[in-house]
Amino acid sequence: MTEATRRPRIGFLGIGIMGEAMVLRLLDLGYSVTVWNLEPERLDTVVPHGAVAAETPAAVAAASDIVMLCVLHMTAVERCIFGADGVAAIRPGPSLVIDFSTADPEGTRRAAARLKELTGAGWVDAPVSGGPQLARTGQMTVMAGGSDEDFAQAKAIVEQMAGNLTLMGPVGAGQTTKILNQAIVGTGYVIMAEALMLAEAAGIDAARLPQCLAGGLADSSLLQRLYPQMQQRAFDPPTSYARQLLKDLKAVSAFAQGLGLDLKVIEQGVQRYKDYVALGHEMSESAAIVKLYEHDADRSLGRS
Template identity: 85%
Template sequence: MVARGLLAPEAAGLTADAKAARPRIGFIGIGIMGEAMVRRLLDLGYSVTVWNLEPERLATVLPHGAVAAESPAAVAAASDIVMLCVLHMEAVERSVLAPDGIAAASPAPKLVIDCSTADPEGTRRVAAKLKALTGAGWIDAPVSGGPQLARTGQMTVMAGGDAADFEAAKPLLAEMAGNVTLMGPVGAGQTTKVINQAIVGTGYVLMAEALMLAEAAGIDAARLPQCLAGGHADSSLLQRLYPQMQQRAFEPPSSYARQLLKDLKAVSAFAQGLGLDLGVIEQGVQRYKDYVALGHEMSDSAAVVKLYEHEAATRGKAQP
């Protein structure tokens, strides 16, 4: 059973033949990133069938032309390609292998593209089970760049899968991302995302500390990105994230602190599994544990600067 929304205005100019030539897309997981990605697909004129564990989230995409299905299996049966963008590996497994999951669909989709941030080994296991049950190919394609870049088709995709499946996925991914790179077989995309999150998570902590240092020293903290542009300290974190922190512009959240903490814990576990002891990453994990412990699970990840403000205020009260 499906419930139909309205046709997205951006897609109204497509001919019937053009619409028919496009693969039917299923999308499971309508969080902050999932919403932005579905809206992008609708803008491009794709037919998109959606499911989310919390059905109230579907209200963010149905008015724009998405079609609601009652289960992941129903999404898959209505789709040529199914995309996932869910919270963690357990949610991937539930979406694929539960009794009403993708693997139960008839007919099965040709290809699954998983944009979630998940576990590399778990990804290989679920992909192999789906292949054995249905023959469907798998591309793990975790993303980076946030909802704004997802909405405009400029996000980054780090992919894992075999060459044939990647070639099948690439035309769709190329319309959704400015940078799509195949990093190896299934699981390689998730391994690359582990490294990405190591850089991002510790970078958020570093930007917060740089901001606190600049403000405490009394310089014009807002001009730091302009001043350091083009030097070795320059980065997208400095140019995009630091100004958000400096302006305390955290509403609405573009990502959640609980999610980045989950990712950093996964980075730590992955490193330890390789016999590595990476102190900077461990400190990043602890900083986000401390921040979330203050009740900020659903706060913007960039608002970790509030942890430093809290600690500074606590020290000030402790002084005689």
């Protein structure tokens, strides 16, 4: 394989639930992947499959043409890129950063401009949706922001990882779109939990609801994929964490307030997840918020 046609070397920072699935997908596709995670024990989920462990983000950058990351929040993004041992410490460094994290639009724009000034590298913000199963099979949804040139470079790889990849505008547009996605998802989780509690209390066959409503206006991926998980109480192992969805919903609320909007359904969703996490479910499955309603029902009946 010539230099012009060889696969780019990939670096990946953040081997959480989604990061693990994406790295395994890249390895399946034949990419060389160098990885780092703040908690190094998480690397055991990908290194046996061919990923190469590195001790710092800078070491990942030194071994990579393109660096991807999927970390908890904007502070973690900035640590990975601009920390003393971060990606920006390497000269010359990777040509492109692809950030799959859910972060904030303005922070992303600042980080992209700073990295461009320091190293000349491009930036594509590419937050994702669909969960680890779809990430593992290359069917996740990716909402991207970046220049046409940077997106074209990212697309050659990311389209192999995604069933739906859309450029929504310049840097930061992907993160703005993810805010809208999380507004729908976060409040949708609450609605699914309430619909389930209502169905069970009414005495109908709650398990048949997705089949019954398929094709109607109430149909959705949430009804077909999330509701059955709630109805079966299939929450282990978690596919997402309640603390993460609460963080995202708080970001939706702050974004809306920054635009002068008072969105009451979203505010109720934030409060419901605050209540759920306050019961000690920070690291529980996001869909298990139905347990909050069971807790509320027990309290109303004097059982707790």
